[in-house]
Amino acid sequence: MRLPRVRFTVRTMMLAVAAAGISLVACTRAIEAYDAYLFRKGWATRDVVGLIKAVNREEGTVSMTLGMDDGLCAGDDVYIYREEPEIRYIGQARVVTVTNEWSVGLIAARPRGVEVHVGDQVARFSWDHFRRLSLPAGCRRGEVPERAPSPKSGIASAESGLTENGTDGL
Numbered sequence: 001m002r003l004p005r006v007r008f009t010v011r012t013m014m015l016a017v018a019a020a021g022i023s024l025v026a027c028t029r030a031i032e033a034y035d036a037y038l039f040r041k042g043w044a045t046r047d048v049v050g051l052i053k054a055v056n057r058e059e060g061t062v063s064m065t066l067g068m069d070d071g072l073c074a075g076d077d078v079y080i081y082r083e084e085p086e087i088r089y090i091g092q093a094r095v096v097t098v099t100n101e102w103s104v105g106l107i108a109a110r111p112r113g114v115e116v117h118v119g120d121q122v123a124r125f126s127w128d129h130f131r132r133l134s135l136p137a138g139c140r141r142g143e144v145p146e147r148a149p150s151p152k153s154g155i156a157s158a159e160s161g162l163t164e165n166g167t168d169g170l
Contacts, residue, residue, distance in 0.1 A: 046071065049123045052080065053102065055116050060107045062093055064122050067101045071124075074098050078105060078122045090114055093122065 050066035062080070066072045072095055080090040091110025095103050107116060 047123065047125050048072065049121060052116065052118055052120045052122060055118060061096075062105050062107060062116055062122075064093075064095075064103050064105060065101070066122060066124070067099050067103050069100050072098055072103055076124055077108065078124045080107075080110070080116055080120050080122050082117070082120050088114075090116055090120055 048066055048070040050064050050070070052062050052064055054063040056062070064078070066078070072078075074095055074097065076095045078093050078095065080093060082088045082090055089111070091114065092108045093105030094108045095105045097104040105122075110116065
């Protein structure tokens with residue numbers, strides 16, 4: 001007499017698993033649709049980094065190695081920064097002309113006394129990048145840290161832990 005009850009329980013579990021699978025698929029599709037919505041609205045879905053090829057100081061424009069192949073569109077804002085000797089914010093540029101491999105941007109904002117040079121890096125960050133940003137230890141929201149840690153310092157410390165043959169000694 002217990003056998004039909006067991007069969008009913010298994011059947012119920014099968015329905016529960018099927019319902020969970022359908023809801024997971026629906027959730028995944030909703031996330032993909034939201035990402036597509038943000039992309040159409042001009043929000044970047046991935047980070048892209050390039051270099052400045054030329055600077056026209058009279059017109060206030062820069063030529064960049066980012067283009068449509070990197071997902072850049074006219075009207076996008078990109079950040080200009082320099083990594084040597086430490087990471088330094090140079091300014092922002094608004095993209096006005098885009099081809100597949102390069103683009104031209106109008107310098108929109110930069111600190112006083114800072115010049116844009118050939119070889120400076122440009123980046124367009126995704127909305128997820130800003131969501132994941134964390135503050136340095138001891139810094140509260142709204143405060144600007146005196147000096148941001150360089151990502152190369154983490155690489156250097158990881159390389160210093162390697163032995164001469166390139167392994168970590170394990």
